[in-house]
Amino acid sequence: MAFKPSAVKKRKNKEEGTLNMNSMMDILTIMLLFLLMNFSTSGALSTKADGMTPPKIITKNKPKKMLVINVSTAHIFFKKEEIADIDQVVAQKKSFIIQALAEKLEEEKNRSEDLESKFGIEFKREVIVVADGRIPFDVMLKVVVTCGRNGFSNLKMLGNLANKQDVM
C-alpha cells in the first residue's frame, strides 16, 4: 500500500536564502588596508640563500638595487652564483683576498668603467653585502678587504630592520 503524501511537507514554504557578504567585506577591507601599508614598489633587493639570517640592524636606511654579494654560513655567492666555500676562506691564513671573489669583482669593475667611459653611466663603486649574522669576523674582514682592493669601496652591509630592544 502506497503512503499518502505528507501534507505538512507540501505546505512548508521554501525560503530563498541569500549569502550575507557584509562580514566578508569587513575582513577584506582590513586585509586591503594592511597590505597597502606594507606595499613596496621597489621589489626584491636580493635573493636570500637558504637558511640565511641577516643581522638585525637599528639604523634606518632605504637600500637600492645594486650589485649583491651573499655570504651564508657555507658559501659565498656573487650575483646568485656560488663562488667560494666558507671553510676554504676560513682556512686561508696568509692572505686577506678571496681569489674567486676578486676575479668576479675585477670583471664587474672593468664592465662598469667601460660603461662609464662609453655611455657616461657613473660607476659609484657600491656593493651590497648580505651576510649571515653568525659568520665569523675573519670571513667578513676578508670579504670587505677583497671588495676594497678591487675598487668597490662603498659597501652597504644589509640586514633586517629591528628595534633596539630586540638587538641589545
Place this chain on the structure above:
Amino acid sequence: MAFKPSERRSIKIESTELDLRPIMNMMCILIPLLLSCSQFVKSTYIELNLPTSGGSSSSQSPDDKEPPKEKPKIGLKLVVTEKGFTIAGNSIVLSGAEGGGPTLPKINGKYDFDGLDKKLKDIVKTITGKGFEDERTLILTAEDAIEYQSIASAMDIITACATKKFTDEATKASILQPWFGQIGFGKIILN
C-alpha cells in the same frame, strides 16, 4: 464628491540589496596583487666607506714650497673580543672600571652596548675642536671568531652615537650626518 482612497496603502516597498559582487571581484584581484608586492621584513643597511686605493688625496700642487702642516691624529680603535669592548687611541688604551681588562667588559654574558654608546659620546665631546685630522674615523676590529651580528650591532652604535651638522653648499640647508662617517675594518696582529 468623495475622494478616491489613496493608493499609497497598496504600494509595496521592495527591499533592494546592494550588489557587492563587483567589489568582491575587485578585492579578489587586489589582494593577491598586494600580497605579492608586500614586504613583511624591512631591509636596512649600515654604510662602510673604505679608503680608495690610489695614493694620497693631498690637493697640494708640486710648485708649493711650504710643506703642509700636519694635523695630529687620534687613531681611534674599537676592539671586540670575547671578554668585551676595548677602546684605544694611538697612544692610550682605555682601561675598564676595575683597572685592567677590556674598557667595557661583558655584563651577564652580553656585550655592554649602552656603555659603549655612553663612552663614544664622551670621546666625541672630548675630541671635538681639538683639531685631530682623523676625528671622524674609527677602526673596528675583532677576534676572528666573533660573530658578525655583534660587529653589526657595534657598527650601529658607532653610527648613531653622535652626529655632526653640515651645510649643503647647493641648498644652504643643514644636514645631520653621523660623527663617525668613516668606519674601517681592521685586524689584530699579535707579534
